[in-house]
Amino acid sequence: MNEYNKDIGNRIRELRELSDFTIKEIAEELNIEEEIYIQYENGDIDIPASFIYELANIFKVDLGLLLTGEESKMTIFDVTRANKGVSVDRSKEYTHENLCSNFIHKKAETFLVTVDPEKNPSPSLNSHPGQEFNYVLEGSLKIYIHNNEIILNEGDCIFFDSTHRHAMVALNDKPAKFLAMIM
Secondary structure, eight states, rough: OOOOHHHHHHHHHHHHTTOOOOOHHHHHHHTTOOOHHHHHHTOSSSOOOHHHHHHHHHHOHHHHHHHSSOOOOBBBBOOOOOOOOOOEESSSEEEEEESSSSSOOSSSEEEEEEOOOOSSOOOBBBSSSSEEEEEESSSEEEETTTTTTEEOOOOOOOEEEEEEOOOOOOOSSOOOEEEEEEE
């Protein structure tokens, strides 16, 4: 069992209990099976970044609290040095680096996302509340969203309603990196 998953799961459980939500209520709100939710809380399986983002909204806490266990404190600015963002390795397809984990009351979450190429990819679609902006920094991506497939190359960007199920796949057998902003 991954200690990082276990730590986040423990924080999620504690917030759920403090917020007087039942497992059933949270699972229904997130549209997932109770057994999967229990596995997230126990740290038995990887917790998708979109799930953590949704939970932060449900519990009305900053995403940084769920990721690090610390309250965000910065009110004027928050500097994140190169390669020093909070790592959010939440799924096999993507690695996320939270680029602003200490600024309180953010109106958006920012991530540097790396998608590794896979042979015969079958992407896991996900959705979350709000809107998302992605700007490709390196490589090429195929974006799957709402029955569409869109190819983005370095310098291209997309803005979309993230309540629609979506996924990204790296192309040309090379990793792709993009800046993601979730609002």
